[in-house]
Each structure stands twice: as structure tokens, then as C-alpha cells.
Amino acid sequence: MSLPLEAAPAVPSDPPKLDDWFAGLGDDFAGRMAAGALRAGMSDGWRVRWRGRELELQVDADFPFSAPRIYLVGYARAQAQPHVERDGKLCLGSKPVPGDGIATVKAALAAAFRLLAENETKQHDDDFREDFGLYWLNWSSDTDLLAEVLPGPEGTTQCRLVRAVQTKNRAFVLPSKADAARFWTNRTGAAPKWLKTTALIPIDPLPAPHRYPDTAAELWTLVEARTRGGTDLLARLVDNDPKEFFVVLAGRAPSGREHYAALRIRRPLDRAGLPLKRRILRQGLERAENPMRTLFGRFRIERLATDRLDASSSRLPEGLQRQMAAAKVLVVGCGALGSGVARMLAQAGVDHLRLVDPDSLGWENIRRHELGADHVGHGKARSLANAIRAALPLIGFVEGYQTTFATFAREHSEALNDTDLIVSCTGDWTADASVELALTRLGRKGLAVYGWMERHALASHALLLGSAGAKLADGFDEHGNPRLPVVAGGKPPPPECGGASTTFGAVELAHAQALVVRLAIDALRGLETAPAWHSWIADVVAFEEAEASVASGWAVSRGQPGNMGGLFVGDWSFT
Structure with missing residues (x-):
């Protein structure tokens, strides 16, 4: 399909209908979407082809007084593109043309093709790092736990141990024991019962989504390749065989903005669904070339949605x-x-x-x-x-x-x-x-x-x-x-x-x-x-x-x- 988007209706109508306009696209039109295939909140949809890819254009009940949503079919993190969300939704800036469905659709598709064309020439690749926090949030694991990070005066300059206070749905990561105790006492009126030692590890450069770790072994490799001394902290945390702990990756975007991304590290589970016993977890380590790396790789990880506790002050x-x-x-x-x-x-x-x-x-x-x-x-x-x-x-x-x-x-x-x-x-x-x-x-x-x-x-x-x-x-x-x-x-x-x-x-x-x-x-x-x-x-x-x-x-x-x-x-x- 080429730009500008022009199509003659297959069946003349007055005024023209959206279905006729799509039919006029010829082979680039892949058909109307079945009701059961629509995304949540959508009421209608059409599929189109562009440069070997298939896209879905879906509208809600307010259309044409609302903008369409456009999705890449078959989108996965391995093929991640800037300004494309986890479910394949393209982040577009096109606005509806109130009352004119065809003009609204043409504007949305034009914006979609422009973005995809620019992504092919890697015009937006720096955005993976500039908006790292947003992309990390987009590809975080499916968990109810949210990490809230207060960076501290060192920011992203050095690897260090910090402290976390955990509730059912929140992990508050603060620069020191004193900061964590003051924060929790201010918030609840009582001192925290326990604090979790947490590693804050600056990495350079920040990874693009296809390099986000899915396993503990991948996390170790990323930290080893992009930090000085970061694996020493990982080894220190895992040496006591905790049931779980946290790691926060930190880094700077090209503009200098600081970003933080938290992971929860947990022991694997046995057949009964309980954390493995220490002796089982450590079996065979004496024969490993790098025992700490091997031990760390046996844990499982979750990429946590991460916010900054000081986000308001940054304004x-x-x-x-x-x-x-x-x-x-x-x-x-x-x-x-x-x-x-x-x-x-x-x-x-x-x-x-x-x-x-x-x-x-x-x-x-x-x-x-x-x-x-x-x-x-x-x-x-x-x-x-x-x-x-x-x-x-x-x-x-x-x-x-x-x-x-x-x-x-x-x-x-x-x-x-x-x-x-x-x-x-x-x-x-x-x-x-x-x-x-x-x-x-x-x-x-x-x-x-x-x-x-x-x-x-x-x-x-x-x-x-x-x-x-x-x-x-x-x-x-x-x-x-x-x-x-x-x-x-x-x-x-x-x-x-x-x-x-x-x-x-x-x-x-x-x-x-x-x-x-x-x-x-x-x-x-x-x-x-x-x-x-x-x-x-x-x-x-x-x-x-x-x-x-x-x-x-x-x-x-x-x-x-x-x-x-x-x-x-x-x-x-x-x-």
C-alpha cells in the first residue's frame, strides 16, 4: 500500500461507506474482523497488508469521534520496535476528523505507515533508551508487585547495596537503612519489621527490549557485560541462598535522564510448589567453573513494573x-x-x-x-x-x-x-x-x-x-x-x-x-x-x-x- 492512501469504492455509494473504502484497497485489504477477534472495548475492525506485514485497524463505539487503534499482528519482543506497545498497538498521534470515518481512518493509517517506515531505517532506536522506563514497564512480567525506587544522591554512578521494604503489592527501594526506616515510619507510624538488602547496579548502555533478561542467567550475562563489579553484588546477594531478593538496574538515557528497572529474584519451586531446599539448590556447585554464576542462574526472575518515588519532585x-x-x-x-x-x-x-x-x-x-x-x-x-x-x-x-x-x-x-x-x-x-x-x-x-x-x-x-x-x-x-x-x-x-x-x-x-x-x-x-x-x-x-x-x-x-x-x-x- 502506498501513500497517500487513496482508494476508489468497489461499490459506489453516497456518502461513501467505510467498508466500501477498504474494499477499494484491493489485495491490500485482508478482510473484516470477526467480532470475537476484536480487542477489549472495540466494536469493529479491518485488516490490511503493508510491506509483507498485517495490521489490524479497530474502532470503538465512539468512532468517528475517536481515533482508531492500529495493531501489528504477530508482534513479539524479539522484533520490538520503538513506539509499539506489548500487544502490538502503535503509538500514533493522529486525531479523529469528527464525523468523517474515512478521513479519520486515512489519517491513522498514514501515521502508522510513516512510523513503521521510520522504524525500518532505525530513526527511533534511541527512544528505547530515552524512554527506557516506559518500555520496561511495557514488557514487565505479569505480576501484581510494583517497585517504587528512590535513587539517592549517587544516582546511576556506582554499584551499591540499598534497602527495600515490601508489602503485598509494593516494594519500596530506598538508598539506605536510615532512609527506608524514615520513609516507612513516616508512612505508617511504625518502624519497618524487616528490610531486604537489594543491589542497585548501573549498566551502560541501557538495553533495548530484545535484550531484557528473561532468566537469571541472562541477567548475569547482561550485568557482566555492561557493568564493573555488578556481578560481585549479585554473588553477594545469592550467597546466602535467600528465598527472594531484588535487583535494580539503573542507567542514563542519551539526554541524561536517569532510569531504574527492578527485578525480583526467587528460588525455583519444587514439585509441591515450595521454594527448593538449600542443599538441592546447591547440588553440583563444587564442580562448576563459576559456582556463584551457576547458583545465580538457577533462580527465576520477574521484571517488575517500576516507578520513581521522587517522580513528583522531578517536575x-x-x-x-x-x-x-x-x-x-x-x-x-x-x-x-x-x-x-x-x-x-x-x-x-x-x-x-x-x-x-x-x-x-x-x-x-x-x-x-x-x-x-x-x-x-x-x-x-x-x-x-x-x-x-x-x-x-x-x-x-x-x-x-x-x-x-x-x-x-x-x-x-x-x-x-x-x-x-x-x-x-x-x-x-x-x-x-x-x-x-x-x-x-x-x-x-x-x-x-x-x-x-x-x-x-x-x-x-x-x-x-x-x-x-x-x-x-x-x-x-x-x-x-x-x-x-x-x-x-x-x-x-x-x-x-x-x-x-x-x-x-x-x-x-x-x-x-x-x-x-x-x-x-x-x-x-x-x-x-x-x-x-x-x-x-x-x-x-x-x-x-x-x-x-x-x-x-x-x-x-x-x-x-x-x-x-x-x-x-x-x-x-x-x-
């Missing part, structure tokens, strides 16, 4: 990852605003967090707090620290303190002195004043971000200050009232709040949290220097619903916000 710029991991941040106030700020900082990569709040969670908090009903009656700071550890088990350090900041500063002066940034979200004038006092004691290193919201969260503020120069008190009177408020008026809080809470919803809260976190991250990166004052103002509809307006002083000083509100950046100056 951040590398420099930012390092800066966030090194930063030590103290969050004061773990209420609605501070709890979200603390979690977002952890998600942004801050690896060392201390959380301070004297209060316990109440039922009035749960609609807007990071913690829910399960934590009512428990200290906010400690409960939040536990929740962050469980949700982000790779985090290095999170600790909660059920106390005021002033008490924390007295009792944990060393921790305070080691802090790179204080983020105060108390919404309390007295508590924030104690933070400002602590800044003066920190000297030149002192740096704090203050976050607060006005009535109904119609305005939110984030303020970055240092230990010298502008002061928090510059913007407030002696009673803690802002000298330049945004919001004037507004209906009173509902009776159930007891007059003690500011009413706001999750949307307004999200804006406030993001405002504070962004300024905190920019401060840690050195992109913002003190003093810096950022404000977010709600849209006109929110003001109307709250029966409030923009204060005249703000409008004169900073300008009247537009109907959509938005971000305002100004000086912390009130002369």
Missing part, C-alpha cells in the same frame, strides 16, 4: 529542589491558613519543617482546615505534622509543638537559631509581635513572612520582613488594627462562630495560602528581599455577597481594584 527545577530541601522553615499558627501553608511548603520540597500552635482542632475548623473530623480534639500542630509525614513520607523532618511561639522560642532556642525562615499565620497581633521580637534576636539571619486575612477573606496579605529596617508594627496601631485595611463594612459573622471566627470559604482560603507560600519560597530562593508586601483582593461579587466595600484609604493609596480583584504589590510604608 521542579533542579536548583529549586536543592534549595527547598536545604531550607529549614518554622510555621507559627496551624489554623486554616497556616495548615495549608505548611502542607504546600512540604509539597514544594521544603524538607525540614517545625510547626507551632497551642490549640486543638475544633468542629468549627474542619470545613477549611487541612485536617478533618478524625483530628478534632487533638493538637493542630502535632496532628498536622503526622498527616504531612504520612502523605509525604520522603520528607526529612516534620515536628509539631503544641505551645505558643514565645514558649517555643524559650524552650527550643537552638532550633529557632537554626531556622532559615519563620512563616507566621496566627492572625493574632500579640503572637506576631512575639515573632518580631525573636527576629531581632536572630540578628542578620532573621527573616519572616507574616500572613493574615481580613473580614470574610476578602483580602489576604503576605509580608516579608527582616530583623532590621521596616517593622510589622509600622502597619498596625497599638491595638493591632491595620493602618491601611482593604475591607470596609461587611455583615457580621453568623451566630455559630460566636464572633470569634472570620467567615470565608475554601476558594478565598486557597488564594491566601498560595499568596503566603509563594512569597515564602521566593524569599528562600533570594528572589524577594525584605521588606515585601503582597496582597490579594477578592472580586466584586464576593464583596457584594459580604455586604462590604473597598476601604477609601486603600483606594486612594493603592488604587481601586478592578471587578476581578487580583494581586497588589506595594511598599510597607504608611507615611
Whole structure:
């Protein structure tokens, strides 16, 4: 079949039918597919020939408002091609032409023939290594066990022993005993009962699918050919005749991307389906030229689907990852605003967090707090620290303190002195004043971000200050009232709040949290220097619903916000 794909209908029709178009291909058309031969989810299919190969084109019930799927018939790993999945499905970028089945089919076939032609000239062979993780996943063994790998600082540079924690469906591979213990304790609240010694073996170059090992002997040969010292680790692991262990192959793609691929190594089974006894497994080894290689070759292997535990952090710029991991941040106030700020900082990569709040969670908090009903009656700071550890088990350090900041500063002066940034979200004038006092004691290193919201969260503020120069008190009177408020008026809080809470919803809260976190991250990166004052103002509809307006002083000083509100950046100056 040649390109472009043109075929005259064997039987004229108006409008032309897809079956007629296929029939017009002549000898290149291999027939319609029987219903029982269709892949899962497909409703119709046709077979065509191209350069001695047979392809299946199948469509689902949404066709022609969905793209066809095209499969290579008789596809196997020994003939693996780039951008072809394990079941022979071609990974194509063609889009449907809505309502036009023939145009949609022609576009899909044209893309398929183009890909196959390019594969014949090996134009995409580097993709086997560039997207190694995806191809390994595609050709992994049929097992329910998934490997999750955290590479560690050495990456793919050297062979080494690492540790794995195994559950029924997961094997978590981490760089060291300490990393594995911290990860599992953060995740479950208890130390792991046992750790499996695992070999991480860099290989160069990464193999294409036809070289993926199917047997332990093939794995040994691959490691022997493409590593220095990798077989020493294999011999070390197998020398104790374990019932099972893990091996992780590592390597770099041409672009420098790191890839990891895990295998489970198991003793063979006896006739009763049990792992072979040690004496049977070792029979005849004394006569083998290489006993360890022979012993290893008697094991059976499974290629495991493998993910990276740090996949989310890889989306951040590398420099930012390092800066966030090194930063030590103290969050004061773990209420609605501070709890979200603390979690977002952890998600942004801050690896060392201390959380301070004297209060316990109440039922009035749960609609807007990071913690829910399960934590009512428990200290906010400690409960939040536990929740962050469980949700982000790779985090290095999170600790909660059920106390005021002033008490924390007295009792944990060393921790305070080691802090790179204080983020105060108390919404309390007295508590924030104690933070400002602590800044003066920190000297030149002192740096704090203050976050607060006005009535109904119609305005939110984030303020970055240092230990010298502008002061928090510059913007407030002696009673803690802002000298330049945004919001004037507004209906009173509902009776159930007891007059003690500011009413706001999750949307307004999200804006406030993001405002504070962004300024905190920019401060840690050195992109913002003190003093810096950022404000977010709600849209006109929110003001109307709250029966409030923009204060005249703000409008004169900073300008009247537009109907959509938005971000305002100004000086912390009130002369």
C-alpha cells in the first residue's frame, strides 16, 4: 500500500461507506474482523497488508469521534520496535476528523505507515533508551508487585547495596537503612519489621527490549557485560541462598535522564510448589567453573513494573529542589491558613519543617482546615505534622509543638537559631509581635513572612520582613488594627462562630495560602528581599455577597481594584 492512501469504492455509494473504502484497497485489504477477534472495548475492525506485514485497524463505539487503534499482528519482543506497545498497538498521534470515518481512518493509517517506515531505517532506536522506563514497564512480567525506587544522591554512578521494604503489592527501594526506616515510619507510624538488602547496579548502555533478561542467567550475562563489579553484588546477594531478593538496574538515557528497572529474584519451586531446599539448590556447585554464576542462574526472575518515588519532585527545577530541601522553615499558627501553608511548603520540597500552635482542632475548623473530623480534639500542630509525614513520607523532618511561639522560642532556642525562615499565620497581633521580637534576636539571619486575612477573606496579605529596617508594627496601631485595611463594612459573622471566627470559604482560603507560600519560597530562593508586601483582593461579587466595600484609604493609596480583584504589590510604608 502506498501513500497517500487513496482508494476508489468497489461499490459506489453516497456518502461513501467505510467498508466500501477498504474494499477499494484491493489485495491490500485482508478482510473484516470477526467480532470475537476484536480487542477489549472495540466494536469493529479491518485488516490490511503493508510491506509483507498485517495490521489490524479497530474502532470503538465512539468512532468517528475517536481515533482508531492500529495493531501489528504477530508482534513479539524479539522484533520490538520503538513506539509499539506489548500487544502490538502503535503509538500514533493522529486525531479523529469528527464525523468523517474515512478521513479519520486515512489519517491513522498514514501515521502508522510513516512510523513503521521510520522504524525500518532505525530513526527511533534511541527512544528505547530515552524512554527506557516506559518500555520496561511495557514488557514487565505479569505480576501484581510494583517497585517504587528512590535513587539517592549517587544516582546511576556506582554499584551499591540499598534497602527495600515490601508489602503485598509494593516494594519500596530506598538508598539506605536510615532512609527506608524514615520513609516507612513516616508512612505508617511504625518502624519497618524487616528490610531486604537489594543491589542497585548501573549498566551502560541501557538495553533495548530484545535484550531484557528473561532468566537469571541472562541477567548475569547482561550485568557482566555492561557493568564493573555488578556481578560481585549479585554473588553477594545469592550467597546466602535467600528465598527472594531484588535487583535494580539503573542507567542514563542519551539526554541524561536517569532510569531504574527492578527485578525480583526467587528460588525455583519444587514439585509441591515450595521454594527448593538449600542443599538441592546447591547440588553440583563444587564442580562448576563459576559456582556463584551457576547458583545465580538457577533462580527465576520477574521484571517488575517500576516507578520513581521522587517522580513528583522531578517536575521542579533542579536548583529549586536543592534549595527547598536545604531550607529549614518554622510555621507559627496551624489554623486554616497556616495548615495549608505548611502542607504546600512540604509539597514544594521544603524538607525540614517545625510547626507551632497551642490549640486543638475544633468542629468549627474542619470545613477549611487541612485536617478533618478524625483530628478534632487533638493538637493542630502535632496532628498536622503526622498527616504531612504520612502523605509525604520522603520528607526529612516534620515536628509539631503544641505551645505558643514565645514558649517555643524559650524552650527550643537552638532550633529557632537554626531556622532559615519563620512563616507566621496566627492572625493574632500579640503572637506576631512575639515573632518580631525573636527576629531581632536572630540578628542578620532573621527573616519572616507574616500572613493574615481580613473580614470574610476578602483580602489576604503576605509580608516579608527582616530583623532590621521596616517593622510589622509600622502597619498596625497599638491595638493591632491595620493602618491601611482593604475591607470596609461587611455583615457580621453568623451566630455559630460566636464572633470569634472570620467567615470565608475554601476558594478565598486557597488564594491566601498560595499568596503566603509563594512569597515564602521566593524569599528562600533570594528572589524577594525584605521588606515585601503582597496582597490579594477578592472580586466584586464576593464583596457584594459580604455586604462590604473597598476601604477609601486603600483606594486612594493603592488604587481601586478592578471587578476581578487580583494581586497588589506595594511598599510597607504608611507615611
